[in-house]
Amino acid sequence: MADELSFPTGLGTSTPETISLLGQDLAADLMGKVGFGELAYWLVAGRRPTPGEVRLFEAVLVALADHGFTPTAIAARLTYLSAPDSLQGALAAGLLGGGSRFLGVTEDCGRFLAETLVAAGTERDYDVIALAAVRRAREEKRFIPGLGHPVHKEQDPRTPVLIAIAEQEGLRGPHLRLFEAIGRVHPQVLGRRLPLNGAGVCGAALADLGLPTDLLRGFALLARAAGLLGQLAEEQARPAGMNMYRDVERHAVEVPLDWTDEGSTPGHG
Amino acid sequence: MADELSFPTGLGTSTPETISLLGQDLAADLMGKVGFGELAYWLVAGRRPTPGEVRLFEAVLVALADHGFTPTAIAARLTYLSAPDSLQGALAAGLLGGGSRFLGVTEDCGRFLAETLVAAGTERDYDVIALAAVRRAREEKRFIPGLGHPVHKEQDPRTPVLIAIAEQEGLRGPHLRLFEAIGRVHPQVLGRRLPLNGAGVCGAALADLGLPTDLLRGFALLARAAGLLGQLAEEQARPAGMNMYRDVERHAVEVPLDWTDEGSTPGHG
């Protein structure tokens, strides 16, 4: 029959007796034998990681889990304040801030490095590749993802630690090496030294782990899901959302609407 | 004091006696006197629309409210099935599908027309502008937003009706005129005639209404919020989500994970 509908999947399926996940018997082969980070890696990469890969991967997740009162943490707390009946809504609201500006750096950096490596062809000297990439970005007036940090202006403490872990595990690959080279050469072009930030080095490490570039943001989101649960646990135990809201409201000042003239064209034909 | 924090706003504020919205007295001047579509327009445009503008604007919202079992409607129904305790979660899940592919056409089309008009400089002949724009898109292998429809292959019934309403209200402006011109000239370049679709004509009309290009998607989302409430009301009265889910699950076929080799590079340094 032409119309034979089927949805193939290599993830979870089940029968009355067994549950299968990733082609394994969930209860017999995975539970108690596979760590949670290991499973997340396997689910997205489609292959079981080595112990060294798991260690580097979990170091990335740990690095990205929580950064205190970020916009995503505040949004999650305020949503929980408004709708305490729906923990999933508060978590989702927090994750929805995982877009281009804050959490996106990890993905942007991994993609930038991967594309730069492809464009570099047979060139093998990372400093040469990095210098050309920084120059091109400068000409196109584009920022280099992963360079600079509003707080850690000298050095992001996560960067050398993650590189060291990758080195220990034999996983300091082309993306991390190119990222380090960017850290060495960019002052020649930009005229000042910026730190390699933690979100960027995480993107480089995930790319070296062979994870799909289009899903790197997903790992930042997974890490942040754990951090947001911590924020919501703290909000339960030691509520801050109401005061955050009141503090904003207290400083509201009524002004005339005045954006009428901006960015709009009259519509009369 | 250097630390004088203030959050200026022209939207809602309140005192113990009054509630102010858009500089008006909400209870005395708005409730019962301003329609809901009119208020939505005012909130986003920062100015009160004329009756003709309200009519065109609400025609757009009506056109975009519901298209049956779209991916967003199905996502909302399945979320409601899983979490019937959280109507806001089901509505939010549906709206989250309002991105680049389905609901984004309205915004993309409005932006495309606005940018094309700016780039056209002093040229006043819409067919000339349209022909150049279609040629450029063809060269750059880009789709023209608003052109073509998977179901309404000859004509989208919404398009002529919305143009007629705009004409009646004196609001058939440059964006709609350019959109119509694209409809006339594109076969010369593409070699076949495609319909001007409803999402696109809505984007053109919203742009002619002077609404900010970056927020056009927002109106598609507002319209869809009403449609999704209809879907959820129907799901309550006549549940379909469970059968939708079971139908998908029934056609699941376990296969080996095989995307390991795609899009990933090994990470060994």
Add this chain to the structure above:
Amino acid sequence: MADELSFPTGLGTSTPETISLLGQDLAADLMGKVGFGELAYWLVAGRRPTPGEVRLFEAVLVALADHGFTPTAIAARLTYLSAPDSLQGALAAGLLGGGSRFLGVTEDCGRFLAETLVAAGTERDYDVIALAAVRRAREEKRFIPGLGHPVHKEQDPRTPVLIAIAEQEGLRGPHLRLFEAIGRVHPQVLGRRLPLNGAGVCGAALADLGLPTDLLRGFALLARAAGLLGQLAEEQARPAGMNMYRDVERHAVEVPLDWTDEGSTPGHG
């Protein structure tokens, strides 16, 4: 064939030539002829409202659209700050605060009134019904939804206006009358006079409009969707989210985690 799958719907369907919505021809019969509020009512109630019903309904939506820097507005602005590429995410994050505490009052009040009316049986004196209901709530130590307001401690300005509109349109029905009666009799039981709040009177009016109790929260969400678009338009034109975030972060104080002892039981068997 036994396995004949079908998903019946009275909402939107389409053929290559026409688009049908609510059994009507969308382009010919709805666009330009039906207002947006009217359509939203029709979609959820399953019947076309009268002009008087539309006026009362839209007055409710106008009343609920925006209340300035509420937790939902702040969450939407912060999410937009973090992820400006996804307007739908910022809107969804704001709506996710539409739960039990803030936006839920409308639904809770409508449901409370409807259940009280059912329980009252043949009793027709609203003051008698109200007195019994307030006494029962007091005994069960439950709050009466719709009574009291943190800012409008004497009177919520929306309440008399909405009742007046209902009266004008011949729609001041049993739910509103019972709500008014609660306003009259509760001081006898509680020992002090609290205002009937705007969210509550909106719930009463929606219930008198015959809208399904389980979906009353949905109308608060629809109204709020318009208000949140206004907030996001203002955030674009006059950004405040970054300062809101910085203000919170600046007041962060590191303390030891100390909720270990609360609410948890040791898990050793």
Add this chain to the structure above:
Amino acid sequence: MADELSFPTGLGTSTPETISLLGQDLAADLMGKVGFGELAYWLVAGRRPTPGEVRLFEAVLVALADHGFTPTAIAARLTYLSAPDSLQGALAAGLLGGGSRFLGVTEDCGRFLAETLVAAGTERDYDVIALAAVRRAREEKRFIPGLGHPVHKEQDPRTPVLIAIAEQEGLRGPHLRLFEAIGRVHPQVLGRRLPLNGAGVCGAALADLGLPTDLLRGFALLARAAGLLGQLAEEQARPAGMNMYRDVERHAVEVPLDWTDEGSTPGHG
């Protein structure tokens, strides 16, 4: 100054030189030294778990990560289909299904067991406690959370495995023991034997791990976040969402709206 605003937190803070998380130096003490599941536990419980606790906790997360084409997985895939530009939106849409019906069992079961244990006072015989609880639920016509499964009608394969892991790690505590007792005694009351399901046993184990009852759903959501990333990775590599959507749409049948009469009362006063 009386108005000294502060937001105390035991989670993340940072200075230009260091990043602190949970009172530890993130880079020096956590990255590469603490697993991701361990960190998630620590964040929510407010204390570092033992290796045995981590193993049991991660076994729970692995058990709950993915169950194939569940409503949440389908909602995530369809949202990604509609808005491929926003991975965070697709993930959030999937998590929003983590409410009372599907993912909520874990939390409901943990809470039911905890409340039953508190109510049991000094009684120490789990079979006696369980029998009373099942009888009371039967009288109140309430379901017992964690009992029964639509597919695994005889036995859920996850249940004995998780109990065995808890036993190995010395963590088979009162919640798991009570849950097992319910499995032994319920046929006396209900007249048939139902399996103890996997979501339920996970809730019992999390409660024995001393995690806060109100946040148990959060762990199901964290586990599901990993599973949903797997679904979205598979959707990228092997798209199924479009066919799921088309299959539903193809089976749409237009019918009259007929829920007008249900659940609504006319609103004329």
